[in-house]
Amino acid sequence: MNDTKTALVTGANKGIGFAIAQGLGAIGFTVAVGARDDARRQEAVERLHAAGVDAFGVALDVTSDDSVAAAAATTEQTAGRLDVLVNNAGISGRTDGGAQDPTTLDLDVVRTVLDTNVFGVVRVTNAMLPLLRRADSPRIVNVSSNMGSLTLQTGPIMAAYAPSKSMLNSVTAQYARRLADTNVIVNACCPGYVATDFTGFNAPRTPEQSAAIAIRLATLPDDGPRGGFFDDEGAVPW
Ligand code: NDP
16 A cells, blocks of 8 residues: 555645645645635645645535535545545634524524535545545544533534534544444544634634644544544543
């Protein structure tokens, strides 16, 4: 088997996804840059090349069955297998006054958020699993948020976004159970509160700091934890 490992990161054109791609590239992965916009994807690939990372672009809109199927085909043709999948692409959904009030919630906002943050993860994971199963030590990392923690209940009231991450955590646990007797290790992570477009760049952590936990989970040893939810400090309460 070819020694070079390949990692696909969704939403890798900017923010936390780009930092995860760059970090995995720095430790020797070939990075498949999953991004939906051609120009933004190409620009990200060029920035990674300039940083010395072996990267290629994969057109990928996580809300589209056709796009995801084509992305799997591109990844197979280019790399032959997949060692790491990082499901990072995510959206907050429309807010009113900085929040999503459950008492006036527009269900179209909920549908849109779930389609990207949850259904998108299932769509991409299932399309990529055949390629992941060809790897010796496949890893799947789902980028979640402690806003989805029912124990912590952090941040503003976000009645579409926060439950989408609670469901993503639950979906992560279901995948880990289903894949328990395989070499595919699945976990979720919280990157912390990070300065990206998502937060209007008004947050204390850098994308590079936030990428560290995803990179750690992407490179777990074969006896590493499964079906957990982690940040830099360790396990995050569900
Ligand atoms: P950004 O808004 O900076 O980046 C989001 C990325 O997701 C972009 O590349 C975007 O692409 C992509 N994306 C969105 N929708 C789709 C789609 N349908 N198909 C493919 N790609 C898509 O956000 P962050 O980097 O901050 O967030 C990354 C992840 O981290 C998200 O899952 C978020 O929920 C999570 N997170 C972020 C926190 C923070 O403080 N920033 C805190 C906790 C969790 P495009 O450029 O085309 O829009």
